[in-house]
Amino acid sequence: MNGNVEEAIGALRALLGDRLSTSDSVRNLHGHDESAFPDAPPDAVAFPRSTEEVAAIVRTCTEHGVPVIAFGTGSSVEGQTLAVEGGVALDTSLMDAILRVSIEDLDVTVQPGVTRTVLEKRVGGEGAFFSVDPGADASLGGMAATGASGTNTVRYGTMRENVLALEVVLADGRVIRTGTRARKSSAGYDLTHLFIGSEGTLGIITELTLRLRPIPEAISAAVCSFPTVQDAVGTAISIVQSGVPIARCELLDATMMRAVNAHDGLGHPESPTLFLEFHGSAAGVEEDARYVEELARAHSGDDFTWATRQEDRSRLWRARHNAYFAGIGLRPGCRAISTDVCVPVSELAAAIDATIADVADLPFPAPLLGHVADGNFHVMLLIDPDDPEDRRVAEAVYDRMVDRAIAAGGTCTGEHGVGLGKRRALGAQSGEAVEVMRALKLALDPTDRLNPGKVLPAAQHSST
Numbered sequence: 292m293n294g295n296v297e298e299a300i301g302a303l304r305a306l307l308g309d310r311l312s313t314s315d316s317v318r319n320l321h322g323h324d325e326s327a328f329p330d331a332p333p334d335a336v337a338f339p340r341s342t343e344e345v346a347a348i349v350r351t352c353t354e355h356g357v358p359v360i361a362f363g364t365g366s367s368v369e370g371q372t373l374a375v376e377g378g379v380a381l382d383t384s385l386m387d388a389i390l391r392v393s394i395e396d397l398d399v400t401v402q403p404g405v406t407r408t409v410l411e412k413r414v415g416g417e418g419a420f421f422s423v424d425p426g427a428d429a430s431l432g433g434m435a436a437t438g439a440s441g442t443n444t445v446r447y448g449t450m451r452e453n454v455l456a457l458e459v460v461l462a463d464g465r466v467i468r469t470g471t472r473a474r475k476s477s478a479g480y481d482l483t484h485l486f487i488g489s490e491g492t493l494g495i496i497t498e499l500t501l502r503l504r505p506i507p508e509a510i511s512a513a514v515c516s517f518p519t520v521q522d523a524v525g526t527a528i529s530i531v532q533s534g535v536p537i538a539r540c541e542l543l544d545a546t547m548m549r550a551v552n553a554h555d556g557l558g559h560p561e562s563p564t565l566f567l568e569f570h571g572s573a574a575g576v577e578e579d580a581r582y583v584e585e586l587a588r589a590h591s592g593d594d595f596t597w598a599t600r601q602e603d604r605s606r607l608w609r610a611r612h613n614a615y616f617a618g619i620g621l622r623p624g625c626r627a628i629s630t631d632v633c634v635p636v637s638e639l640a641a642a643i644d645a646t647i648a649d650v651a652d653l654p655f656p657a658p659l660l661g662h663v664a665d666g667n668f669h670v671m672l673l674i675d676p677d678d679p680e681d682r683r684v685a686e687a688v689y690d691r692m693v694d695r696a697i698a699a700g701g702t703c704t705g706e707h708g709v710g711l712g713k714r715r716a717l718g719a720q721s722g723e724a725v726e727v728m729r730a731l732k733l734a735l736d737p738t739d740r741l742n743p744g745k746v747l748p749a750a751q752h753s754s755t
Protein backbone atom coordinates (compact mmCIF):
# COMPACT_ATOMS: atom_id res chain seq x y z
CA MET A 292 0.00 0.00 0.00
CA ASN A 293 1.58 3.32 -0.95
CA GLY A 294 1.67 6.39 1.28
CA ASN A 295 -1.13 8.16 -0.57
CA VAL A 296 -3.47 5.24 0.00
CA GLU A 297 -2.57 5.11 3.70
CA GLU A 298 -3.25 8.84 4.06
CA ALA A 299 -6.58 8.57 2.20
CA ILE A 300 -7.62 5.62 4.37
CA GLY A 301 -6.73 7.60 7.49
CA ALA A 302 -8.89 10.51 6.35
CA LEU A 303 -11.76 8.20 5.43
CA ARG A 304 -11.58 6.43 8.78
CA ALA A 305 -11.93 9.80 10.50
CA LEU A 306 -15.02 10.45 8.35
CA LEU A 307 -16.69 7.02 8.52
CA GLY A 308 -15.37 5.28 11.64
CA ASP A 309 -16.09 1.55 11.47
CA ARG A 310 -17.88 2.04 8.13
CA LEU A 311 -14.42 1.99 6.57
CA SER A 312 -13.03 -1.55 6.51
CA THR A 313 -9.56 -2.85 5.66
CA SER A 314 -10.23 -6.40 6.82
CA ASP A 315 -9.13 -9.14 4.40
CA SER A 316 -12.57 -10.77 4.34
CA VAL A 317 -14.38 -7.54 3.40
CA ARG A 318 -11.72 -6.56 0.85
CA ASN A 319 -11.79 -10.02 -0.72
CA LEU A 320 -15.58 -9.94 -1.03
CA HIS A 321 -15.23 -6.71 -2.99
CA GLY A 322 -12.36 -7.95 -5.15
CA HIS A 323 -14.16 -10.97 -6.52
CA ASP A 324 -17.04 -11.11 -9.00
CA GLU A 325 -18.98 -13.46 -11.25
CA SER A 326 -16.49 -13.03 -14.12
CA ALA A 327 -13.62 -15.39 -14.88
CA PHE A 328 -11.03 -12.62 -14.30
CA PRO A 329 -8.54 -13.02 -11.43
CA ASP A 330 -9.58 -11.49 -8.11
CA ALA A 331 -8.34 -7.93 -7.42
CA PRO A 332 -9.27 -6.70 -3.93
CA PRO A 333 -9.35 -2.97 -3.11
CA ASP A 334 -7.16 -1.56 -0.29
CA ALA A 335 -10.26 -0.58 1.71
CA VAL A 336 -14.04 -0.62 1.51
CA ALA A 337 -16.17 2.42 2.44
CA PHE A 338 -19.85 2.16 3.37
CA PRO A 339 -21.36 5.67 3.01
CA ARG A 340 -24.93 6.45 4.10
CA SER A 341 -25.54 9.74 2.27
CA THR A 342 -24.71 11.73 -0.85
CA GLU A 343 -22.60 14.07 1.32
CA GLU A 344 -20.49 11.14 2.51
CA VAL A 345 -20.07 9.86 -1.07
CA ALA A 346 -18.91 13.34 -2.13
CA ALA A 347 -16.42 13.47 0.75
CA ILE A 348 -15.06 9.98 -0.06
CA VAL A 349 -14.62 10.79 -3.76
CA ARG A 350 -13.02 14.17 -3.02
CA THR A 351 -10.60 12.60 -0.52
CA CYS A 352 -9.62 9.81 -2.90
CA THR A 353 -9.11 12.01 -5.95
CA GLU A 354 -7.08 14.50 -3.89
CA HIS A 355 -4.78 11.64 -2.83
CA GLY A 356 -4.70 10.08 -6.31
CA VAL A 357 -6.48 6.94 -5.07
CA PRO A 358 -8.97 5.00 -7.27
CA VAL A 359 -12.64 4.81 -6.22
CA ILE A 360 -14.66 1.83 -7.43
CA ALA A 361 -18.44 2.03 -6.90
CA PHE A 362 -19.89 -1.29 -5.75
CA GLY A 363 -23.57 -2.31 -5.76
CA THR A 364 -24.00 -6.04 -5.19
CA GLY A 365 -21.00 -7.20 -7.24
CA SER A 366 -23.11 -9.31 -9.62
CA SER A 367 -21.61 -7.89 -12.81
CA VAL A 368 -19.90 -10.37 -15.11
CA GLU A 369 -17.21 -8.45 -17.04
CA GLY A 370 -14.82 -7.63 -14.20
CA GLN A 371 -16.40 -4.21 -13.61
CA THR A 372 -15.85 -4.05 -9.83
CA LEU A 373 -12.33 -5.52 -9.68
CA ALA A 374 -9.86 -3.08 -8.13
CA VAL A 375 -7.18 -3.59 -10.80
CA GLU A 376 -5.22 -0.55 -9.55
CA GLY A 377 -6.14 -0.97 -5.86
CA GLY A 378 -7.98 1.89 -4.16
CA VAL A 379 -11.26 2.21 -2.27
CA ALA A 380 -14.44 0.26 -3.06
CA LEU A 381 -17.45 2.49 -2.39
CA ASP A 382 -20.17 0.05 -1.34
CA THR A 383 -23.67 1.55 -1.63
CA SER A 384 -25.49 -1.15 0.36
CA LEU A 385 -26.26 1.23 3.28
CA MET A 386 -27.79 3.75 0.85
CA ASP A 387 -30.92 1.64 0.66
CA ALA A 388 -33.82 4.05 1.19
CA ILE A 389 -36.86 4.26 -1.08
CA LEU A 390 -37.24 8.02 -0.85
CA ARG A 391 -40.56 8.61 -2.65
CA VAL A 392 -43.22 6.57 -4.45
CA SER A 393 -45.87 8.10 -6.72
CA ILE A 394 -48.45 5.64 -7.99
CA GLU A 395 -50.29 8.58 -9.58
CA ASP A 396 -47.28 9.41 -11.79
CA LEU A 397 -45.93 5.86 -11.81
CA ASP A 398 -42.45 6.87 -10.67
CA VAL A 399 -40.20 6.35 -7.69
CA THR A 400 -37.00 7.89 -6.28
CA VAL A 401 -34.49 5.59 -4.58
CA GLN A 402 -30.97 5.55 -3.23
CA PRO A 403 -28.57 3.43 -5.34
CA GLY A 404 -28.24 0.51 -2.92
CA VAL A 405 -31.93 -0.46 -3.14
CA THR A 406 -32.14 -3.81 -4.90
CA ARG A 407 -34.73 -4.57 -7.55
CA THR A 408 -36.55 -7.19 -5.42
CA VAL A 409 -36.83 -4.77 -2.48
CA LEU A 410 -38.38 -2.20 -4.82
CA GLU A 411 -40.66 -4.87 -6.28
CA LYS A 412 -41.98 -5.78 -2.80
CA ARG A 413 -42.54 -2.11 -1.90
CA VAL A 414 -44.52 -1.11 -5.01
CA GLY A 415 -46.15 -4.48 -5.81
CA GLY A 416 -48.79 -4.03 -3.11
CA GLU A 417 -49.81 -0.76 -4.75
CA GLY A 418 -50.48 -2.30 -8.17
CA ALA A 419 -47.19 -1.27 -9.81
CA PHE A 420 -43.91 -2.94 -10.75
CA PHE A 421 -40.41 -2.00 -11.89
CA SER A 422 -39.85 -3.81 -15.15
CA VAL A 423 -36.07 -4.32 -15.46
CA ASP A 424 -35.20 -7.75 -14.03
CA PRO A 425 -31.64 -9.02 -14.55
CA GLY A 426 -31.20 -12.57 -13.23
CA ALA A 427 -29.36 -11.41 -10.10
CA ASP A 428 -30.87 -9.32 -7.28
CA ALA A 429 -28.74 -6.37 -8.36
CA SER A 430 -28.72 -2.83 -6.92
CA LEU A 431 -30.55 -0.19 -8.92
CA GLY A 432 -27.39 1.97 -8.94
CA GLY A 433 -25.39 -0.93 -10.40
CA MET A 434 -28.15 -1.66 -12.91
CA ALA A 435 -28.13 1.93 -14.15
CA ALA A 436 -24.32 1.95 -14.22
CA THR A 437 -24.22 -1.18 -16.43
CA GLY A 438 -27.25 -0.30 -18.60
CA ALA A 439 -28.85 -3.56 -17.47
CA SER A 440 -31.86 -5.28 -18.96
CA GLY A 441 -33.74 -8.51 -18.40
CA THR A 442 -36.50 -10.81 -19.53
CA ASN A 443 -39.14 -8.03 -19.86
CA THR A 444 -37.06 -5.79 -22.10
CA VAL A 445 -38.82 -6.65 -25.35
CA ARG A 446 -41.97 -5.03 -23.91
CA TYR A 447 -40.76 -2.43 -21.38
CA GLY A 448 -37.19 -1.53 -22.36
CA THR A 449 -33.81 -1.54 -20.58
CA MET A 450 -32.56 0.73 -17.79
CA ARG A 451 -32.05 3.37 -20.49
CA GLU A 452 -35.82 3.59 -21.07
CA ASN A 453 -36.70 3.39 -17.38
CA VAL A 454 -34.44 5.94 -15.65
CA LEU A 455 -35.95 9.43 -15.65
CA ALA A 456 -33.40 11.30 -13.54
CA LEU A 457 -30.21 10.84 -11.56
CA GLU A 458 -28.21 12.51 -8.81
CA VAL A 459 -24.50 11.99 -9.44
CA VAL A 460 -21.31 12.78 -7.51
CA LEU A 461 -18.53 13.82 -9.89
CA ALA A 462 -14.82 13.11 -9.49
CA ASP A 463 -14.19 16.50 -7.89
CA GLY A 464 -16.98 15.99 -5.34
CA ARG A 465 -19.58 18.20 -7.05
CA VAL A 466 -23.15 16.89 -6.89
CA ILE A 467 -25.31 17.27 -10.01
CA ARG A 468 -28.87 16.36 -10.94
CA THR A 469 -29.68 15.15 -14.43
CA GLY A 470 -33.17 14.77 -15.92
CA THR A 471 -36.52 15.46 -14.23
CA ARG A 472 -39.72 13.58 -13.34
CA ALA A 473 -41.30 14.75 -16.61
CA ARG A 474 -41.82 12.00 -19.20
CA LYS A 475 -40.15 14.06 -21.91
CA SER A 476 -37.71 16.92 -22.13
CA SER A 477 -35.83 18.82 -24.83
CA ALA A 478 -33.58 20.57 -22.32
CA GLY A 479 -29.99 20.40 -23.50
CA TYR A 480 -27.54 17.51 -23.52
CA ASP A 481 -28.88 14.21 -22.20
CA LEU A 482 -26.59 13.69 -19.20
CA THR A 483 -28.85 11.04 -17.66
CA HIS A 484 -28.10 8.67 -20.51
CA LEU A 485 -24.42 9.56 -20.43
CA PHE A 486 -24.16 8.06 -16.94
CA ILE A 487 -26.26 4.98 -17.78
CA GLY A 488 -23.77 2.32 -18.86
CA SER A 489 -20.76 4.35 -17.66
CA GLU A 490 -19.87 1.65 -15.10
CA GLY A 491 -18.70 4.01 -12.37
CA THR A 492 -16.09 5.64 -14.62
CA LEU A 493 -17.75 9.08 -14.93
CA GLY A 494 -19.44 9.60 -11.55
CA ILE A 495 -21.11 7.87 -8.62
CA ILE A 496 -24.91 7.63 -8.84
CA THR A 497 -26.41 8.58 -5.47
CA GLU A 498 -30.10 8.83 -6.34
CA LEU A 499 -32.30 7.48 -9.17
CA THR A 500 -35.81 8.41 -10.30
CA LEU A 501 -37.31 5.44 -12.11
CA ARG A 502 -40.45 4.66 -14.12
CA LEU A 503 -42.94 2.19 -12.72
CA ARG A 504 -45.51 0.21 -14.73
CA PRO A 505 -49.04 -0.80 -13.76
CA ILE A 506 -49.36 -4.53 -13.03
CA PRO A 507 -51.30 -5.86 -16.03
CA GLU A 508 -54.88 -7.04 -15.53
CA ALA A 509 -53.95 -10.51 -16.82
CA ILE A 510 -50.72 -12.43 -17.44
CA SER A 511 -50.35 -15.71 -19.28
CA ALA A 512 -47.21 -17.81 -19.56
CA ALA A 513 -46.37 -20.48 -22.10
CA VAL A 514 -43.63 -23.03 -22.78
CA CYS A 515 -43.00 -24.77 -26.08
CA SER A 516 -40.22 -27.12 -27.25
CA PHE A 517 -38.81 -27.40 -30.77
CA PRO A 518 -36.77 -29.96 -32.71
CA THR A 519 -34.01 -27.42 -33.49
CA VAL A 520 -32.76 -24.06 -32.21
CA GLN A 521 -33.50 -22.68 -35.70
CA ASP A 522 -37.21 -23.54 -35.29
CA ALA A 523 -37.34 -21.83 -31.89
CA VAL A 524 -35.52 -18.74 -33.18
CA GLY A 525 -37.75 -18.68 -36.28
CA THR A 526 -40.78 -18.58 -33.97
CA ALA A 527 -39.32 -15.73 -31.92
CA ILE A 528 -38.61 -13.73 -35.07
CA SER A 529 -42.16 -14.34 -36.36
CA ILE A 530 -43.57 -13.17 -33.02
CA VAL A 531 -41.61 -9.91 -33.17
CA GLN A 532 -42.41 -9.32 -36.83
CA SER A 533 -46.13 -10.01 -36.33
CA GLY A 534 -46.34 -7.23 -33.72
CA VAL A 535 -47.74 -9.44 -30.93
CA PRO A 536 -47.02 -7.42 -27.76
CA ILE A 537 -44.99 -10.22 -26.18
CA ALA A 538 -43.69 -9.40 -22.69
CA ARG A 539 -41.05 -12.13 -22.41
CA CYS A 540 -39.54 -14.53 -24.96
CA GLU A 541 -36.61 -16.59 -23.70
CA LEU A 542 -34.73 -19.41 -25.43
CA LEU A 543 -32.89 -22.26 -23.69
CA ASP A 544 -31.05 -24.76 -25.92
CA ALA A 545 -31.03 -28.54 -25.38
CA THR A 546 -27.85 -28.48 -23.24
CA MET A 547 -29.35 -25.81 -20.99
CA MET A 548 -32.62 -27.77 -20.71
CA ARG A 549 -30.62 -30.81 -19.64
CA ALA A 550 -28.91 -28.63 -17.04
CA VAL A 551 -32.16 -27.21 -15.58
CA ASN A 552 -33.81 -30.65 -15.48
CA ALA A 553 -30.83 -31.99 -13.51
CA HIS A 554 -30.56 -28.91 -11.26
CA ASP A 555 -34.25 -28.65 -10.38
CA GLY A 556 -35.46 -32.23 -10.82
CA LEU A 557 -37.74 -31.21 -13.71
CA GLY A 558 -38.95 -33.33 -16.60
CA HIS A 559 -38.95 -30.95 -19.58
CA PRO A 560 -38.11 -32.36 -23.03
CA GLU A 561 -34.35 -31.88 -23.47
CA SER A 562 -34.70 -29.95 -26.72
CA PRO A 563 -34.61 -26.20 -27.56
CA THR A 564 -37.42 -24.48 -25.66
CA LEU A 565 -39.09 -21.06 -25.68
CA PHE A 566 -40.46 -19.57 -22.47
CA LEU A 567 -43.09 -16.91 -23.24
CA GLU A 568 -45.21 -14.41 -21.33
CA PHE A 569 -48.09 -12.15 -22.39
CA HIS A 570 -49.45 -9.11 -20.50
CA GLY A 571 -52.81 -7.40 -21.11
CA SER A 572 -56.52 -7.95 -20.62
CA ALA A 573 -57.85 -11.46 -19.93
CA ALA A 574 -59.21 -11.76 -23.47
CA GLY A 575 -56.07 -10.18 -24.97
CA VAL A 576 -53.56 -12.55 -23.35
CA GLU A 577 -55.63 -15.56 -24.40
CA GLU A 578 -55.80 -14.30 -27.97
CA ASP A 579 -52.03 -13.59 -28.00
CA ALA A 580 -51.18 -17.02 -26.59
CA ARG A 581 -53.37 -18.80 -29.14
CA TYR A 582 -51.89 -16.79 -32.01
CA VAL A 583 -48.32 -17.54 -30.86
CA GLU A 584 -49.22 -21.23 -30.49
CA GLU A 585 -50.10 -21.21 -34.22
CA LEU A 586 -46.79 -19.52 -35.07
CA ALA A 587 -44.92 -22.11 -32.99
CA ARG A 588 -46.73 -25.00 -34.70
CA ALA A 589 -45.76 -23.54 -38.08
CA HIS A 590 -42.13 -23.90 -36.89
CA SER A 591 -42.65 -27.51 -35.68
CA GLY A 592 -43.25 -26.43 -32.06
CA ASP A 593 -44.53 -29.20 -29.85
CA ASP A 594 -46.25 -29.45 -26.43
CA PHE A 595 -47.33 -25.79 -26.38
CA THR A 596 -48.49 -25.42 -22.77
CA TRP A 597 -49.90 -22.22 -21.34
CA ALA A 598 -51.28 -21.05 -18.03
CA THR A 599 -52.75 -17.93 -16.44
CA ARG A 600 -52.87 -18.74 -12.70
CA GLN A 601 -49.88 -17.44 -10.76
CA GLU A 602 -48.79 -20.84 -9.36
CA ASP A 603 -49.10 -22.54 -12.78
CA ARG A 604 -47.12 -19.73 -14.45
CA SER A 605 -44.37 -19.99 -11.84
CA ARG A 606 -44.19 -23.75 -12.36
CA LEU A 607 -43.88 -23.30 -16.15
CA TRP A 608 -41.16 -20.66 -15.82
CA ARG A 609 -39.16 -22.29 -12.99
CA ALA A 610 -36.67 -23.83 -15.40
CA ARG A 611 -35.80 -20.42 -16.87
CA HIS A 612 -35.33 -18.71 -13.50
CA ASN A 613 -32.50 -21.01 -12.36
CA ALA A 614 -30.76 -21.34 -15.72
CA TYR A 615 -27.48 -19.58 -14.81
CA PHE A 616 -26.71 -21.71 -11.75
CA ALA A 617 -28.06 -24.84 -13.46
CA GLY A 618 -25.64 -24.18 -16.33
CA ILE A 619 -22.69 -23.89 -13.93
CA GLY A 620 -23.79 -27.21 -12.39
CA LEU A 621 -22.90 -28.96 -15.68
CA ARG A 622 -19.22 -28.77 -14.77
CA PRO A 623 -18.47 -28.72 -11.02
CA GLY A 624 -15.57 -26.39 -10.17
CA CYS A 625 -15.80 -24.45 -13.43
CA ARG A 626 -15.95 -20.68 -13.94
CA ALA A 627 -18.42 -19.35 -16.50
CA ILE A 628 -17.41 -16.93 -19.22
CA SER A 629 -20.89 -15.59 -19.76
CA THR A 630 -20.87 -14.30 -23.33
CA ASP A 631 -23.33 -11.59 -24.40
CA VAL A 632 -23.99 -10.29 -27.91
CA CYS A 633 -27.02 -8.61 -29.46
CA VAL A 634 -27.93 -8.28 -33.15
CA PRO A 635 -30.87 -6.95 -35.17
CA VAL A 636 -33.55 -9.60 -34.91
CA SER A 637 -33.39 -10.36 -38.66
CA GLU A 638 -29.72 -11.40 -38.14
CA LEU A 639 -30.41 -13.52 -35.08
CA ALA A 640 -30.84 -16.91 -36.76
CA ALA A 641 -27.54 -16.57 -38.67
CA ALA A 642 -25.69 -15.33 -35.55
CA ILE A 643 -26.95 -18.24 -33.44
CA ASP A 644 -26.28 -20.79 -36.22
CA ALA A 645 -22.68 -19.64 -36.55
CA THR A 646 -22.22 -19.74 -32.77
CA ILE A 647 -23.65 -23.25 -32.48
CA ALA A 648 -21.23 -24.43 -35.20
CA ASP A 649 -18.36 -22.70 -33.39
CA VAL A 650 -19.03 -24.34 -30.00
CA ALA A 651 -19.97 -27.79 -31.35
CA ASP A 652 -16.58 -29.42 -30.66
CA LEU A 653 -15.43 -27.53 -27.59
CA PRO A 654 -13.76 -29.59 -24.86
CA PHE A 655 -16.17 -28.11 -22.23
CA PRO A 656 -19.96 -27.58 -22.03
CA ALA A 657 -21.36 -24.43 -23.66
CA PRO A 658 -25.12 -24.09 -22.97
CA LEU A 659 -26.94 -21.30 -24.82
CA LEU A 660 -29.76 -19.05 -23.64
CA GLY A 661 -31.13 -15.78 -24.89
CA HIS A 662 -33.60 -12.95 -24.65
CA VAL A 663 -34.23 -13.82 -28.28
CA ALA A 664 -37.01 -11.35 -29.07
CA ASP A 665 -34.41 -8.61 -28.39
CA GLY A 666 -31.82 -10.32 -30.61
CA ASN A 667 -29.71 -10.91 -27.46
CA PHE A 668 -28.13 -14.26 -26.57
CA HIS A 669 -25.51 -15.76 -24.29
CA VAL A 670 -23.37 -18.88 -24.40
CA MET A 671 -21.95 -19.92 -21.04
CA LEU A 672 -18.39 -21.14 -21.68
CA LEU A 673 -17.74 -23.39 -18.68
CA ILE A 674 -13.98 -23.38 -18.37
CA ASP A 675 -11.59 -24.94 -15.87
CA PRO A 676 -10.10 -21.76 -14.33
CA ASP A 677 -6.74 -23.53 -13.86
CA ASP A 678 -6.46 -24.66 -17.48
CA PRO A 679 -4.91 -21.97 -19.71
CA GLU A 680 -5.92 -23.91 -22.83
CA ASP A 681 -9.61 -23.84 -21.83
CA ARG A 682 -9.34 -20.09 -21.34
CA ARG A 683 -7.55 -19.54 -24.65
CA VAL A 684 -10.13 -21.56 -26.59
CA ALA A 685 -13.05 -19.82 -24.83
CA GLU A 686 -11.66 -16.34 -25.45
CA ALA A 687 -11.16 -17.14 -29.15
CA VAL A 688 -14.78 -18.34 -29.43
CA TYR A 689 -15.98 -15.20 -27.65
CA ASP A 690 -13.93 -12.93 -29.91
CA ARG A 691 -15.47 -14.56 -32.97
CA MET A 692 -19.00 -14.17 -31.55
CA VAL A 693 -18.34 -10.49 -30.97
CA ASP A 694 -16.81 -9.92 -34.40
CA ARG A 695 -19.78 -11.61 -36.08
CA ALA A 696 -22.26 -9.55 -34.03
CA ILE A 697 -20.53 -6.29 -34.95
CA ALA A 698 -20.35 -7.30 -38.62
CA ALA A 699 -24.11 -8.02 -38.53
CA GLY A 700 -24.86 -4.47 -37.32
CA GLY A 701 -25.13 -5.52 -33.68
CA THR A 702 -23.22 -4.89 -30.48
CA CYS A 703 -20.47 -6.58 -28.47
CA THR A 704 -22.68 -6.42 -25.37
CA GLY A 705 -26.46 -6.30 -25.14
CA GLU A 706 -26.60 -5.98 -21.36
CA HIS A 707 -23.52 -7.09 -19.41
CA GLY A 708 -21.46 -4.00 -20.19
CA VAL A 709 -17.80 -3.55 -21.06
CA GLY A 710 -15.81 -3.75 -17.79
CA LEU A 711 -12.42 -5.32 -18.42
CA GLY A 712 -13.58 -7.94 -20.88
CA LYS A 713 -15.04 -5.95 -23.76
CA ARG A 714 -12.63 -3.00 -24.08
CA ARG A 715 -11.10 -4.21 -27.34
CA ALA A 716 -14.56 -4.98 -28.67
CA LEU A 717 -15.82 -1.51 -27.73
CA GLY A 718 -12.99 -0.06 -29.79
CA ALA A 719 -13.81 -2.33 -32.75
CA GLN A 720 -17.51 -1.45 -32.54
CA SER A 721 -17.19 2.28 -32.01
CA GLY A 722 -14.19 3.38 -34.09
CA GLU A 723 -13.50 7.09 -33.77
CA ALA A 724 -16.41 7.46 -31.31
CA VAL A 725 -14.15 5.88 -28.67
CA GLU A 726 -11.98 9.01 -28.85
CA VAL A 727 -15.08 11.10 -28.08
CA MET A 728 -15.77 8.81 -25.11
CA ARG A 729 -12.15 9.31 -24.01
CA ALA A 730 -12.56 13.09 -24.23
CA LEU A 731 -15.72 12.90 -22.09
CA LYS A 732 -13.88 10.78 -19.50
CA LEU A 733 -11.03 13.28 -19.43
CA ALA A 734 -13.43 16.21 -18.97
CA LEU A 735 -15.27 14.58 -16.07
CA ASP A 736 -12.42 12.65 -14.42
CA PRO A 737 -9.15 14.26 -15.54
CA THR A 738 -6.94 12.18 -13.23
CA ASP A 739 -8.69 8.88 -14.09
CA ARG A 740 -9.51 7.93 -10.51
CA LEU A 741 -13.08 6.68 -11.04
CA ASN A 742 -12.92 2.93 -11.70
CA PRO A 743 -9.68 3.15 -13.71
CA GLY A 744 -8.86 0.49 -16.31
CA LYS A 745 -12.52 -0.17 -17.21
CA VAL A 746 -14.63 0.46 -20.31
CA LEU A 747 -12.20 2.40 -22.53
CA PRO A 748 -9.59 0.46 -24.48
CA ALA A 749 -5.99 1.47 -23.74
CA ALA A 750 -5.00 4.34 -26.03
CA GLN A 751 -3.43 3.37 -29.41
CA HIS A 752 -1.79 0.12 -30.50
CA SER A 753 -3.00 -1.93 -27.56
CA SER A 754 -4.78 -5.24 -27.77
CA THR A 755 -6.75 -4.74 -24.51
Ligand SMILES: Cc1cc2nc3c(=O)[nH]c(=O)nc-3n(C[C@H](O)[C@H](O)[C@H](O)COP(=O)(O)OP(=O)(O)OC[C@H]3O[C@@H](n4cnc5c(N)ncnc54)[C@H](O)[C@@H]3O)c2cc1C
Nearest residue numbers: 363364365366367371426429430432433434436440491496
Ligand atom coordinates in the same frame (compact mmCIF):
# COMPACT_ATOMS: atom_id res chain seq x y z
C1 LIG B 1 -27.08 -15.05 -12.36
C2 LIG B 1 -26.88 -13.73 -13.05
C3 LIG B 1 -27.78 -13.35 -14.03
C4 LIG B 1 -27.62 -12.12 -14.66
N1 LIG B 1 -28.54 -11.75 -15.60
C5 LIG B 1 -28.44 -10.54 -16.16
C6 LIG B 1 -29.42 -10.10 -17.10
O1 LIG B 1 -30.36 -10.83 -17.43
N2 LIG B 1 -29.32 -8.86 -17.59
C7 LIG B 1 -28.29 -8.01 -17.22
O2 LIG B 1 -28.27 -6.86 -17.68
N3 LIG B 1 -27.33 -8.41 -16.37
C8 LIG B 1 -27.39 -9.63 -15.82
N4 LIG B 1 -26.43 -10.02 -14.93
C9 LIG B 1 -25.31 -9.11 -14.60
C10 LIG B 1 -25.55 -8.17 -13.40
O3 LIG B 1 -26.59 -8.63 -12.56
C11 LIG B 1 -25.83 -6.74 -13.90
O4 LIG B 1 -24.69 -6.25 -14.57
C12 LIG B 1 -26.20 -5.75 -12.78
O5 LIG B 1 -26.70 -4.59 -13.38
C13 LIG B 1 -25.05 -5.38 -11.85
O6 LIG B 1 -25.58 -4.72 -10.71
P1 LIG B 1 -24.78 -4.71 -9.33
O7 LIG B 1 -25.59 -3.96 -8.33
O8 LIG B 1 -24.40 -6.08 -8.94
O9 LIG B 1 -23.52 -3.87 -9.76
P2 LIG B 1 -21.98 -4.16 -9.45
O10 LIG B 1 -21.59 -5.46 -10.02
O11 LIG B 1 -21.72 -3.94 -8.01
O12 LIG B 1 -21.32 -2.98 -10.29
C14 LIG B 1 -21.38 -2.98 -11.68
C15 LIG B 1 -20.72 -1.72 -12.25
O13 LIG B 1 -21.49 -0.59 -11.89
C16 LIG B 1 -20.72 0.33 -11.13
N5 LIG B 1 -21.61 0.86 -10.09
C17 LIG B 1 -22.29 0.17 -9.13
N6 LIG B 1 -23.02 1.02 -8.40
C18 LIG B 1 -22.81 2.26 -8.90
C19 LIG B 1 -23.26 3.56 -8.57
N7 LIG B 1 -24.11 3.79 -7.54
N8 LIG B 1 -22.82 4.60 -9.30
C20 LIG B 1 -21.96 4.44 -10.35
N9 LIG B 1 -21.49 3.24 -10.68
C21 LIG B 1 -21.91 2.16 -9.97
C22 LIG B 1 -19.55 -0.47 -10.57
O14 LIG B 1 -18.41 0.34 -10.36
C23 LIG B 1 -19.33 -1.45 -11.72
O15 LIG B 1 -18.57 -0.84 -12.74
C24 LIG B 1 -26.54 -11.26 -14.31
C25 LIG B 1 -25.63 -11.66 -13.33
C26 LIG B 1 -25.78 -12.90 -12.71
C27 LIG B 1 -24.80 -13.28 -11.66
